[in-house]
Amino acid sequence: MSEQQGAPDQLPAGKSQGGASATYQVVLYELENFQGRKVELTAECKDVTEKSLDKVSSVMVESGPWVAFERQGFSGEQFILEKGEYPRWSTWTNSHSGYFLMSLRPLKDGAEHKLQLFEGPGFNGRKMEIVDDDVPSLWAHGFHDRVASIKALNGAWVGYMYPGYRGCQFVFEQGEYKHWNDWEAATPQIQSVRRVRDMQWHKRGCFTSPAPAPAPAPAPAPPAPPAAPTGSS
Structure with missing residues (x-):
């Protein structure tokens, strides 16, 4: 690295x-x-x-x-x-x-987790701070595909290229990452982040990605139109 x-x-x-x-x-x-x-x-x-x-x-x-x-x-x-x-x-x-x-x-980890994301390299532009939480999608926080620099202040983190913890993974141990090349990425694209689960601090240990929401039930079919009256002979 x-x-x-x-x-x-x-x-x-x-x-x-x-x-x-x-x-x-x-x-x-x-x-x-x-x-x-x-x-x-x-x-x-x-x-x-x-x-x-x-x-x-x-x-x-x-x-x-x-x-x-x-x-x-x-x-x-x-x-x-x-x-x-x-x-x-x-x-x-x-x-x-x-x-x-x-x-x-x-991989080193700790009991507490704190991460700062920046839209521009060198810790410039829009900023987001995450404390002891996982974020399945950064879009809701104004980061539309672009995270160009990161400060991992506490704990170890994993960033993913796509929402829902999908795509290529990037590991962030405690330290400063001024440019996406510092985490060996070809582009500044991160769309979800989560904490690493160390058994010393988190009894569950292994992270389990949440199951996708069930598809909505199909709408009931509309009632059939009434039959036309039959003419008299």
């Missing part, structure tokens, strides 16, 4: 924000549905092929959270892995741009 100004130094695995003790444990499987060769990790891995895996197609997160990447060296699209089971690629992303993982590392 690009270096962000104001971001704290990388903490060693096993430690979380604020100095509190935390554990990180994940099991990687080469094939879907937890099949094939497997490797257990408690610290970062820059290249899963160094662990005798050709790729990672399913994951079990015992404790975390973790951020995984589609390419070696913590590069490419990012994927958040909170506590839970991920039997295939569609359980950690819906962007359809990557189908397996090649590197991952523990």
Whole structure:
């Protein structure tokens, strides 16, 4: 990931924000549905092929959270892995741009979450502050597709290209992101954001996207018109 100004130094695995003790444990499987060769990790891995895996197609997160990447060296699209089971690629992303993982590392989080979004680069333009909340759509707050700079003041966050936590994911750890290139995005497009669920602070752990609203029931068919009277013979 690009270096962000104001971001704290990388903490060693096993430690979380604020100095509190935390554990990180994940099991990687080469094939879907937890099949094939497997490797257990408690610290970062820059290249899963160094662990005798050709790729990672399913994951079990015992404790975390973790951020995984589609390419070696913590590069490419990012994927958040909170506590839970991920039997295939569609359980950690819906962007359809990557189908397996090649590197991952523990992700720092905290008990509190505070995020500031800016419409322009360099923290200019329209501003929105989010405190301990998830926002499934930024449109209602005046951000029509464009978020060009971000300050993550507390906790870890995930931004998505589309409303409803869909599309490519971008991870924001505590620090300043003056330009969308700082979070390795090609465009300043973010339309939904949410907090990362760390089991140390959030007992549920894994984030579950809300189910879509049921479709409205079809309107009843209008009554048939009355039959025309029959003429007398």
